[in-house]
Amino acid sequence: MDAQVLGGALQGISCEKDVLIEILTQRCNSQRLMIAEAYRDMYGRDLITDLKENLSHHFKEVMVGLMYPPASYDAHELWHALKGVDTEEKCLIDILASRSNMEIFQMKEAYLMQYNTDLQQDIDSETSGHFRDTLMNLAQGTRMEGYADPSTATQDAMILWEACQQKTGEHKNMLQMILCNRSHQQLWMVFQEFQNISGQDIVDAINECYDGYFQELLVAIVLCIRDKPSYFAYRLYNAIHDFGFHNKTVIRILIARSEIDLMNIRQRYKERYGKSLFHDIKHFASGHYESALLAICAGDTEDY
CATH class of the missing domain: 1.10.220.10 (Annexin)
Structure with a gap:
């Protein structure tokens, strides 16, 4: 039924964008994949291709992005x-x-x-x-999972502290090796030991000692280990406010996290920045693009 309605919306005289939003933002990814298959069987056409041909600009990016696994x-x-x-x-x-x-x-x-x-x-x-x-x-995707060893946490913390002090190529390699390969549970202990040794939070130390995209990547790893929803709330806020609405970032995060932790991201966003994600999107976006983003954002409209 969804495939048939989409076909009518896409192949009519004018594309019915509200219908596309109503269906594609309100189905989960696995349902959208089944709809695409039914659409192909029904019309002999690829749904993504038809979306690309009928839509434009950022609204097209959102609708097409939703169709990917x-x-x-x-x-x-x-x-x-x-x-x-x-x-x-x-x-x-x-x-x-x-x-x-x-x-x-x-x-x-x-x-x-x-x-x-x-x-x-x-x-x-x-x-x-x-x-x-x-x-x-x-x-490489080879981070240790579910393993924590308190006896090596202090040793790892010392290595991180030295890396922040010395800043040589070898120390940078050790720093990224620990952050990229230790389990999340292990790194929680390492960050606490780092604080005990240095009297400084690991993020503050990285920001002081390094710069550029290397520094941004190291900080992102730490923040994602601590609280992924908070990291993405921070990225969304920056994308909306610091870059004059960086559309690609907003679209990517909303689509990628929509079935994982978007509700938690919304909660962290409101706690940290005082206004809801829904409010800020509504303030900066417009038209069917705004409607699509808000439909993905969803939920708790009484708070907005």
Whole structure:
């Protein structure tokens, strides 16, 4: 039924955008994939192709983005971040600093299938320095999971402290090795030991000692380990307020997190910044694009 309604909305005299929003934002990803399959059977056409042909600008990006499986969407975003006119380092940071081993494995498989090239090779060729090395480490997807050893937490914290003091290439390598490979449980203890040793929070120390995208990536890893929804709330706030509404970032985070932790992100956003995510999107976006973003954002309209 959804496929039939979408067909009517897309193939009529004028595209009925409200109908597209009503259906595609209110179905989960697995349902949208089934709708796309039914659409192909019914019309002999690809739904994504028809969306691209009938829509434009940021509204098209939202509607098409919703149609990708999560791993394929990550792969799509990484490809464009790496192969666009300018490398979009912040996109690489958002995705690779926040995904689990399994998500990274699935993303690499999708990347290879969609673009017939290896993600790590593209990172290697399109980025540089310690930023590249850290991305490459994350893209291996080999972080230890569920393992914590209090006896080595102090040792790791000492290594991090020395890395922040010495700042040599070798120390930078040790820093990123620990942040990229230790389990989240282990790193919680390491961060606490770092505070005990240095009297300073690890994020403050990184911000003082390093700069550029390497520093941003290290901070993102720490923040994602501590509280992923808070990290994405912070990224959304910056994208909305600091960049005059950075559309790509807002779209990517809303779509990628919509079935994972968007409700928690919304909660952190309101707690930290005083106004709801819904309010800020409504203030800066407009038209069907605004309606689509708000429909994904969803929920708790009485608070807005």
